[in-house]
Amino acid sequence: MTDSRTTIALRPQNLTALSATVTVPAYDRTGLTAGIMHFGVGGFHRAHQALMIDDLLNQGLAREWAICGVGVLPTDAHMRDVMHAQDGLYTLVEKHADGHLEGRVIGSIIDYMFAPDDVEAVIERMASPAVRIVSLTVTEGGYNIHPVTGAFDLANPDVAADLLPGSVPATAFGITVEALRRRRDRGITPFTVMSCDNLQNNGEVAHRTFVAFANAKDPKLAAWIDTEVAFPNCMVDRITPGTTDADRALVADTFGVTDEWPVVCEPFFQWVLQDTFTDGRPPLEESRTQLVADVEPYELMKLRLLNASHQGLCYFAHLMGYRLVHEAAGDPLIAEFLLAYMNREGTPTLKPVPGIDLEAYKAELIERFSNPSVRDTVARLCNESSDRIPKWLLPVVNDQLATGGHVELSAAIVASWARYAEGVDEQGEPIEVCDRITERVMANAAGYPADKHSFLRDRDLFGSLIDNEIFVSEYDRAMDLLHGVGARRTLEILLGHDTDAYAAPVAENLGTR
Ligand SMILES: NC(=O)c1ccc[n+]([C@@H]2O[C@H](COP(=O)([O-])OP(=O)(O)OC[C@H]3O[C@@H](n4cnc5c(N)ncnc54)[C@H](O)[C@@H]3O)[C@@H](O)[C@H]2O)c1
Ligand SMILES: O=P(O)(O)OC[C@@H](O)[C@@H](O)[C@H](O)[C@H](O)CO
Structure with missing residues (x-):
């Protein structure tokens, strides 16, 4: 030095x-x-x-x-x-x-x-x-x-x-x-x-x-x-x-x-x-x-695995109390969630990527997110969501829906954004939502629970997803879980950890809301 x-x-x-x-x-x-x-x-x-x-x-x-x-x-x-x-x-x-x-x-x-x-x-x-x-x-x-x-x-x-x-x-x-x-x-x-x-x-x-x-x-x-x-x-x-x-x-x-x-x-x-x-x-x-000559396979891989996973991480991580990306990615539950999203939902929508071993690429992504020296912030990833979710995650959702593939984890990521945009975290502390259209996304989010789909109904952001019963039912489930049992338990339930043990508290919390 x-x-x-x-x-x-x-x-x-x-x-x-x-x-x-x-x-x-x-x-x-x-x-x-x-x-x-x-x-x-x-x-x-x-x-x-x-x-x-x-x-x-x-x-x-x-x-x-x-x-x-x-x-x-x-x-x-x-x-x-x-x-x-x-x-x-x-x-x-x-x-x-x-x-x-x-x-x-x-x-x-x-x-x-x-x-x-x-x-x-x-x-x-x-x-x-x-x-x-x-x-x-x-x-x-x-x-x-x-x-x-x-x-x-x-x-x-x-x-x-x-x-x-x-x-x-x-x-x-x-x-x-x-x-x-x-x-x-x-x-x-x-x-x-x-x-x-x-x-x-x-x-x-x-x-x-x-x-x-x-x-x-x-x-x-x-x-x-x-x-x-x-x-x-x-x-x-x-x-x-x-x-x-x-x-x-x-x-x-x-x-x-x-x-x-x-x-x-x-x-x-x-x-x-x-x-x-x-x-x-x-x-x-x-x-x-x-x-x-053709960049598309590389772009799809990067945007739908890395950038969409950043979105998968940031809202859940913020709600769970993390402020630094490496600390969130070092939480085994978050890492498991991101890998599950990538494997079940992101990867099926990709084209073969010349010269890339996708399994190694995904594992390396978790390592990169976990680099403790970089000190990337969860807040940076949460910014400008209305520019990012429609460009990186929704194309995965639409492709998966078109082929009958899974969308529950992508729907949960959208729900985590909606829950985050309510502007209050699980400890009752305010969340500073930074978006080109902050007021609009926060107003949309504030409709819950009286209007369960107020967030999703914004067709300028979500197109016709509100009309898709499969997506909406997965979104509803994730929203109910997020409000009923919080972000950590939501991830555990989505990943099938000890689901029965959580069934009662979920029902209880939802019933008392
Ligand atoms: N930071 C990363 O990790 C990263 C990685 C890959 C790609 N990128 C791409 O680079 C972009 C910029 O990232 P950054 O980290 O440099 O951000 P930054 O905030 O450091 O810089 C953004 C720059 O864009 C300019 N800008 C913003 N809106 C503009 C507009 N409407 N017209 C003209 N200029 C405008 C700003 O003035 C600023 O100079 C990202 O949005 C992304 O598309 C970033
Ligand atoms: O900078 P943005 O707006 O494209 O998005 C935030 C991050 O997901 C992004 O910056 C990644 O860090 C980057 O794409 C990694 O190459």
């Missing part, structure tokens, strides 16, 4: 001094060109795509593929300030389960533009031939699509403002589409738009959304984007919790670096990317990225 009094500020001029305590870029950052502009420079982008570019730069490759970050939300002003102060440098710390830390300064982000400061400059840079990929990690909700129909929401006030004739664009859609228009008009090859968000068919979703936006603005431009721009699909995976003050202190104490916004993540890394680009790509085959 370094004495925190001797830490050095993360600045380009200090890299040589810092190299005594932490790995720094092995390449000269002067003369790099930003061939990629990225919307949504948060924790994940900096733990994933920016790392791959840094890996290539360290090998003397990809010097024309450095990254310029772009922020469009008011809250991105803080990232702008940090990125400008540190010249895009940051420390990435991989936290191993045995407590071992691997830290390294990443140099692949060479600029950051905050669109509200000068949106014209952002558009012009994006329109310039040097930029050949525009990538995104703007969250699942950032695509502005209806959870059930998948239609782009033109009524979103930010989108509507960007669509007004003569308006100055402010959203990722408006800026990107205007940059593409200028490229078309100037005869410059369009860049590739590469979504790296946790959405099934993320490339196709991005394709639909950008074309829908453009169509509302200029149908001819939309037709050009539709045919000329590549939108590759990809599966991305690396658990990256939000950075805490404890992480900043850890980076100072362990690596002697004063870094205002380091990134911490698990050691696991996966990126499976469709090899379809309009204007070239970095030589990612020289990195840990897998380039494939």
Whole structure:
């Protein structure tokens, strides 16, 4: 450990001094060109795509593929300030389960533009031939699509403002589409738009959304984007919790670096990317990225096993009193529940995944969730449920219902969300529900028990599931159990542990409610 009094500020001029305590870029950052502009420079982008570019730069490759970050939300002003102060440098710390830390300064982000400061400059840079990929990690909700129909929401006030004739664009859609228009008009090859968000068919979703936006603005431009721009699909995976003050202190104490916004993540890394680009790509085959023709089997595996299991864990875990993911995953009952969900309900809906041993993959997921060093929070997984459950879990439910498969554990996960969204835990303490539509989901949840299906009746979230007797009866059972005997016993009963012993207390509790 370094004495925190001797830490050095993360600045380009200090890299040589810092190299005594932490790995720094092995390449000269002067003369790099930003061939990629990225919307949504948060924790994940900096733990994933920016790392791959840094890996290539360290090998003397990809010097024309450095990254310029772009922020469009008011809250991105803080990232702008940090990125400008540190010249895009940051420390990435991989936290191993045995407590071992691997830290390294990443140099692949060479600029950051905050669109509200000068949106014209952002558009012009994006329109310039040097930029050949525009990538995104703007969250699942950032695509502005209806959870059930998948239609782009033109009524979103930010989108509507960007669509007004003569308006100055402010959203990722408006800026990107205007940059593409200028490229078309100037005869410059369009860049590739590469979504790296946790959405099934993320490339196709991005394709639909950008074309829908453009169509509302200029149908001819939309037709050009539709045919000329590549939108590759990809599966991305690396658990990256939000950075805490404890992480900043850890980076100072362990690596002697004063870094205002380091990134911490698990050691696991996966990126499976469709090899379809309009204007070239970095030589990612020289990195840990897998380039494939068909990403779908990998996406289904990841979203329906990992992300849906995160949802399977978080609400039950919160109700049971857990606040850290590794502590919840270390509870044998929760681990058993997640494996049962994956085996009975998630796995039957997957396609064969080339090169992957699914049994080993599922066991590894439980190990990854149980990594005590990562300190991922249950709260992070509980956020924005209305963007996550419809995209990760309900496709499993619908596929299982279509083939007569099991849905009781998925129904219980939906019920656990409904119980959580009531906003009071099993100890009577308030739950802070963080969702784009918090008021609506909480109002839906509050209908129980007078209206048993008030939560499920929201067709914008659940489609026609309310009409499916099998699903509704499993949901009802889980809701009754959750209210009657609490989250832990609900899991025990669902998993068939000593069911008879619980039958009486369940009936008793339900009877007295
Ligand atoms: N954190 C992870 O473990 C992880 C792993 C795999 C994939 N991802 C993907 O990355 C996304 C971001 O995760 P993160 O951990 O970096 O979160 P984060 O909160 O650190 O960063 C999110 C970024 O997205 C931007 N953003 C949000 N909504 C936007 C919008 N409507 N338009 C433009 N920008 C918008 C924010 O300004 C911010 O820069 C996730 O939603 C997910 O799709 C995350
Ligand atoms: O970040 P989100 O919104 O996609 O979802 C929360 C987590 O399930 C997710 O971040 C996982 O940690 C990640 O998908 C692991 O690769």
